[in-house]
Amino acid sequence: MAVNTRPAHDEAPKSQDSGQVLPFRESLLAMLGIAFVVMLVALDQTVISTALPTVVAELQGFEYYAWVATAYFLTSVITVPIFGRLGDFHGRKPYVLASIVVFLVASILCGMATSMPFLVAARALQGIGGGMLVGTAFACIPDLFPDPRVRLRWQIMMSTAFGLANAMGPSLGGILTEWFGWRATFFVNVPVGLIGLIFAWRYVPHLRQQKHTGPVRIDWLGALLIAVGLGSLQLSVEWLPERGAVVALGLLAVSIAAFAALWQWSRRCESPILPLEMFRNPGLAPLFVLGVLGGFAMFALLLYAPLLFQGGFGYSPKEAGLLVTPLVVCITLGSIVNGRIITRIPQPSSMLYAGFALLALALLGLSQATRSMHHNVLLAIMLCAGFGLGFVLPNLTVFAQQTAGRANLGIATAMLQSLRMVGGMVGTAIVGTLVTRSYTSGVTTALASADATSFAARMTDPQILIDKTAQAELLTNLQQAGHNGALLLEQARLSLVNAIHLGLLLAALAALVGIWRTRRVPPIKLVRAPDPAMAAD
Template identity: 35%
Template sequence: MALPYPNVASVAIDPRTRTQIVIAVMLGLFLAALDQTIVGTALPRIVTDLHGNEIYTWAFTAYLLTATISGPIYGKLSDLFGRRPVLLFAVGVFLVGSALSGFSREMWQLIGFRALQGLGAGALFPVALAVIGDLFDPAERGKYQGLVGAVFGLSSLIGPAIGGVITDTVGWQWVFFVNLPVGAVVFAVIWRALPRGRPSAEAPRIDYLGATVLVAALVPILVGLTNKQSASWGDPSVGGLIALGLVIAAIFVWIESRAIDPIVPLELFRNRSFTISVIAMFVASMAFFAPIVFLPRWFQVVEGASATQSGYQILALLGGLILSAILSGQLVARTGRYKPLALGASVVLAIGLFLLSNLRADTPLPLLWSWMFVTGIGVGPIFSVFTLVVQGAVPLRQIGTATSNLTLFQQVGGSVGLAAAGTVFGSRLVEELPRQLAASSLPPQIVASFFASGAGSLNRLTGVGDLGQAILAGAPVATRAQLEPFVPDIVGAIHRAFSLATASTFDFGIVAALVAVVMVVFLREAPMRGPVREEATAAPPLPDRQPSPLAGEAGK
């Protein structure tokens, strides 16, 4: 079935085929998001088998790095060549990377294959969202973008639990092999159902220089933010790399301003709705990733939960996220209104983080779960609503580019948020630990000998497992007998300090969420009530308008 008229936001495909495409892209998105977190609980076993403790964090970093930097490039290529070939290439690369990761015999091999896997995942985030924008008109997109938010949240939160179960039962290799059958289904459905065709018969002009400089700018920024976990902001491996990346980013902006067909069209940022959505998504991601990372750690250190159990403990956050993501999509589809929802979600996120900032070592779990549920309610609509705003505010021929840039700022915002929250956590822990020990019933000489003996090493005190045994193991043999009676009091003080440090990371998130509230206030709402021509949604108007990249041969 062909489009009834050229520049309509949706592509006319029969409902059954459309449903199959949606399920396929949702599964692809699920796999890509799942692989960001599923490896975490498998890493201790992987490090033991592959002997790579010194570089183990790069199993995360390599995947996130290639997935993040390739997103904008894939988005632009999908606008030029169509969604189908880009998605098929990306799914193929993702599956090859998954298989090779499972067959790794050295840690450096795993890191390289994880980078390859991320190179495929980089297209699954933005291009899957762009396919939803192609398939449905603005009035319908809300329902499906809400599902995308739910899928993203589900995969992010259950990843650690699934990784733990697979590792404990069939082996860590199957953390990667499990992608293969599901990914094969995704590949087959995209191959069979997603329409062929390009948005234009003209030969595409690829901005090779812009793509190269974009990668050169993002790599040092993301590596610097990752290094912040183990070094200070003033360290050359942190601040130096970030500064280098920002300088190259400035060069990138200059290059793009002169490119004929840039990878990142700067004209997008003259679009008020696009710019506000990008900034709001950036700061909301800064706010959201702190509870995702620090709450499981709190459950493991303070509550003594295993890695798998800590994954289950954040199901309350997951429940709120999924519920609000799905309901928000339905509300936008029914009313055509998104600004009140985006504003309300940002406010609820700030409220949820404020509640979490009251976390203490003795906080009852049911109360903590309720705070997490409120936070999840605030997070759910954000990821879907801003995608809707961006896709409705740009020309159809730029949906892939705009969506991928939104995803890029989401990823970078999360990285910045984690680096800043980690700094807050570390400084508050160093401040609170002596204070809590001094406020306990411990004799001053025990407190002094505790730090002097080396048992007070922060790395040892914030690890998982039996904290009391770790304290005694870190103390000299001559002082263990003197220290042992006071271990329960020391552990209690450490848990109180750790809880206060964790709570302080949510203070940072509150500020970020309130910035998102302010940005949404300035958002101009354009109600979405039905099929909208590109001329009605594009602002500012751009020449040479072309139909959706899925429209070329929708009837084939």
């Protein structure tokens, strides 16, 4: 059922003069609907990151650890620009509603997973729903608030919703995993999603930026080439240690060929999924690069910090969740502080320097963390990372929307979100391969020194450091074989810590490159763009 959200004639000038297309009450209710939708994605990401080490320990498949995240990223990267473009033409509300339904169905399937491949497939479906959601929900905000200064004030509500989900997520993931099992971390999406569905259906207006009467052409060939290119790149990185250079180079060649074909096809296609003119835009291109670098650093941190705390330091899921909480809470606090500062300084892009610098500092600090380090120091490191991301993420979005103009709001927002996911996907693949390779090498060396190589199959999988039941059984077996089981487990734990440290150093390098690349961002003026007529159903 369509909801009539067009303001009355005598209210429209007042609303538009204030930088918003609806009166205050309607704007508030619409933003509440969008906030619940965004909470769904934020809650899912933070809850799952804490529970993932336990998931892998139960389903037995550490080789799929990174794929739980990257399967989601891969399908999201494809669907975000598709539905960003469709939202520009048809309005975003129908796709927001459809995305919630897909996301909830996939969440239920994730909670029912009986194996790691099943879970990876369900996460891929969840990524389709998440991509639809990100490609449309975030672009609803500039639809409602054309003036970027007004938009920044209203985005405090989004930051608060995001922060609530992020604040609850890590601890909630740890508590649910300990009390009810890891499956509950997926099922918790259902009530949140249903509330979001009701609010979005009732209160989010159906606004259309562009009048379009004919059918919208979808670049399915471009989507397929992106999937082949990114999928092959992912596999080439992950299979290099176990299947050798020949297979990895072959997959890399397939990836390069797919991206070359995509580039050529995008030059001829009428509505390509990869809009080349945006990559040629001197204002947008640097923001896209920073989106990739920010995604690389952020998702490597979110995915491997819980593994460091649980597997490396021996903390419980609940304790690890409490350590991750400052990170996600301070993303919100950083966004709020950023919103107060950004409109008061002559060079808004300078906040990007501060954000990437704080993120790099936090990653470097965490790469030196040890189990004996005081909790307050670890909390300070995570706080620093959160503020850094809070200074980077909202500014990249607002700057891209301001530079692209209202006619391309959806696709510009979608491209930025997609490229952030590409960075996350590539980052988790590279860091995951580095962590796995380094950990396996360290454990194998320790077992060879103790003449206990018969236990290599069980100890080269880091899940043994998280699964307490399997750990107790292994200690008994090692003792019966005449080995110092406690010492070997401690050496394995140290190997995992060193391996994750290497991965975090690589993520820190991405953040440092982000500082350097920020100089390419042209001066941004947060002024209101001319407002074309918008249709509302």
